Amino acid sequence: MTSLWLDGREPIRSDSLEGDSCDDVVVGAGLTGLMTALLLSRSGRGVVVLEAREVGAVTTGNTTGKLSLLQGTKYTRLTSRHPESLVRAYVEANLEGQQWLLRYCEEHDVPVQRRPAVTYAPDDAQGLKAARDEHEAATAAGLGVRWADDLDVPFPHRGGTVLEDQAQLDPMDLLEALVESVRAEGGRIVTGARVQHVSRLRSPTVRLEDGRSIRCEHVILATGTPILDRGLYFAKLEPGRSYALAYDYPDAPELMMLSASGPTRSVRDAPATSGRALLIGGDGHVVGRTRSERAHLNRLRDWTAEYFPGAVETHHWSAQDYTSHDGVPYVGGMPRSLGKVYVATGYAKWGLTNGVAAALDITAQILDGRLRWADRMHHRVTRPRSALEPVRMNAGVAVSGLQHVLDAALRGRPETPPKEGTGEVGRSGVVPVGVSTVNGRTCAVQALCTHLGGVLAWNDAEKSWDCPLHGSRFSPTGEVLEGPATRALPRRGPDGPTP
Ligand SMILES: Cc1cc2nc3c(=O)[nH]c(=O)nc-3n(C[C@H](O)[C@H](O)[C@H](O)COP(=O)(O)OP(=O)(O)OC[C@H]3O[C@@H](n4cnc5c(N)ncnc54)[C@H](O)[C@@H]3O)c2cc1C
The missing domain is CATH 3.30.9.10 (D-Amino Acid Oxidase, subunit A, domain 2)
Structure with a gap:
């Protein structure tokens, strides 16, 4: 399923990955990643953006594209949980994000x-x-x-x-302009480069799926949801x-x-x-x-x-x-990384303004600056103060996890290939196996999420394997599409064309 914005666009060409070090690595080329890359490279830092898929391939290229301070029932939710100072800081952050983008769009002819x-x-x-x-x-x-x-x-x-x-816009018009601006400032954008791990967080080395690695001073995980488990964000989102x-x-x-x-x-x-x-x-x-x-x-x-x-x-x-869990994005340094690894997530479908605010905040932190609203907004990453909401979220995780395990345990591996466009989970020994047929090709994968082992469910709209625990998604052949997982699903033979 292709969005109105991505349809008919050529994927943005990739730069080559040169050398094994740079100042800052930004992981993810959605709005948050490209904005952060632009701000950092404008201030003279050597920036490499590593994108697992294509620019805009995940959420930004599939958004509804509203740049708005009125955000559904956001303020009812925020005022029920937070002091007025935080709610006002949220408005200030979003206003700054919105105005920054509007100025940028005007200067770069983005409609x-x-x-x-x-x-x-x-x-x-x-x-x-x-x-x-x-x-x-x-x-x-x-x-x-x-x-x-x-x-x-x-x-x-x-x-x-x-x-x-x-205001409203076409998010891919915006991302294309941002890519040009990042390159004009000397930044590099490498697509098809999935980061699998970041080791030695206090002096980071970014490791790619293909075995390459890059040393750098800072890593910014602009990956939608963080791909590292430190800080347990997956349990608070x-x-x-x-x-x-x-x-x-x-x-x-x-x-x-x-x-x-x-x-x-x-x-x-x-x-x-x-x-x-x-x-x-x-x-x-x-x-x-x-x-x-x-x-x-x-x-x-x-x-x-x-x-x-x-x-x-x-x-x-x-x-x-x-x-x-409390309606405020998580933006800032990961716990115990000494300000070397940053995350930006939890925008609750209002990331076009919040993503820009996050980029401004992270850049200010890296450059030793301060933003008034960021201090008051508690963008900081070590909440929660209230444990109730994470408990509710994780109760949902536990119930649906158990339900999928039981469903899979009761069924054997499908004996005949599923109908075109469908997928089924069954058991092979003790391991859940997902078998699907898409475009005439039947494929079997281990139906356990490579993030934390949730039993996967078939998504009959996108034809993908989706994890009900923390939102990782995989293609019918097992490649990671999005979410906190960084490793593909192991294949379970036999697969190949439908007999
Ligand atoms: C249906 C929908 C409608 C929305 N409508 C609006 C709206 O109208 N207004 C608004 O303000 N917000 C809206 N949002 C929210 C907004 O689109 C998002 O919050 C925002 O696009 C998030 O941008 P991002 O850069 O953080 O994430 P993304 O755009 O998802 O970018 C993350 C990138 O990281 C890459 N990545 C992930 N893992 C790795 C890895 N291991 N290695 C390398 N790269 C990796 C991904 O491939 C992806 O390209 C909407 C969201 C949805 C779902």
């Missing part, structure tokens, strides 16, 4: 459309309360929101809170996957909307060759914990058909992002 952002009330009492609560929380946080009873859209709603003059569809639809509303209560619906327009596109998103769930991913996509399709009749589907895709 941006200005739009009002709306958190709207679905047509029920619960939806209205959630949107009203957000209106109050956003006002208290200092945002100049206004309430509108009628939003002039074709689907049922009871009004919503509106923040004028926010929830990986959430959601869905998106693009349609040809000339009357798409010129608003960036998100529902205040579930099932989540996200709406925006986009420029398209045919005039205007309509983007519908949402219907998310924790990665690997649903019966059918395709059903989530189909629910969005049905909703669009009902309220935007005549819209012609052009693209559908899905992506995931990570939510921290």
Whole structure:
């Protein structure tokens, strides 16, 4: 499934990896990684970006592309858990991230459309309360929101809170410009380079899957979720996957909307060759914990058909992002790395502004600078103070982990190849084996996540093996797609063409 943004683009060419040392290694070429690489290289540091797949291949190239300070029901959630000073610091961080990007886009001819952002009330009492609560929380946080009873859209709603003059863009336009800027400052971007480990964290050496290694002063893990287990971030983050569809639809509303209560619906327009596109998103769930991913996509399709009749589907895709236990991103030095290894994660699907703020914060720390909002926001990486939320998250992890183990234990290895586009987990001896058939090729892999051994589930929308514990995902042939895992799944023969 290819996003509207990635479709038809040539992958960005790779630089070669020269030498075995540099000042700073940035792992990951999404928005966070490229922004950090640009800021560090602008200040004269020798930077190498190592990207496992292609630039933008994971979350940034599959985002909805809203650059907004109004973020669904973010402020209701933050104010229920944190002091006002932190909520205001969050707004400051996101404002700085947003304004930095808008200036950059203007200077580098990256197209941006200005739009009002709306958190709207679905047509029920619960939806209205959630949107009203957000209106109050956003006002208290200092945002100049206004309430509108009628939003002039074709689907049922009871009004919503509106923040004028926010922005939307095509994230790949942005990443392409950032790549050029990084290269112009002397930075190198190497794609197809998966980092497997970082050893000696206080004097780091970055080790690649192909055996090469690079020594450096700092490592920035801009990998979506950290690929090192130190700090146990995987246990304090929830990986959430959601869905998106693009349609040809000339009357798409010129608003960036998100529902205040579930099932989540996200709406925006986009420029398209045919005039205007309509983007519908949402219907998310924790990665690997649903019966059918395709059903989530189909629910969005049905909703669009009902309220935007005549819209012609052009693209559908899905992506995931990570939510921290208390709603504030984790950004900063990894515990006990003496400021040598940095992480940036937990943006909860608002990484376009938070990712830039994270890059500004990490760069300031490396260059011995300080940002007022970063100190107050407790971006710091050694939370939590409250243990309740991690307990809830890990209860979910334990239940779904056990469920998958039992499911696999009860079934033997499938005797006949699964139908085209499907995958099944069974047991071979004591080991769960996943057998799938995709594009006529039947393949068997060990269905245990190489991160922490979760039993994998078949994703019937993306045709991948997904881990319900911490969100690692693998291709049908076992290659890592995303998440904290860094090692491919062992193959379990026989495989090859379907007989
Ligand atoms: C469906 C959806 C819609 C969203 N919509 C919005 C929105 O409208 N507005 C908004 O602000 N935010 C939105 N977000 C969130 C936002 O897109 C993300 O938070 C942001 O793109 C994250 O950027 P990143 O650079 O941190 O991660 P990514 O873009 O995922 O980049 C991480 C990179 O690291 C690489 N990597 C991982 N492991 C390794 C390794 N071992 N070695 C080398 N490279 C590695 C990956 O291949 C990847 O390219 C959305 C998220 C989702 C899922």
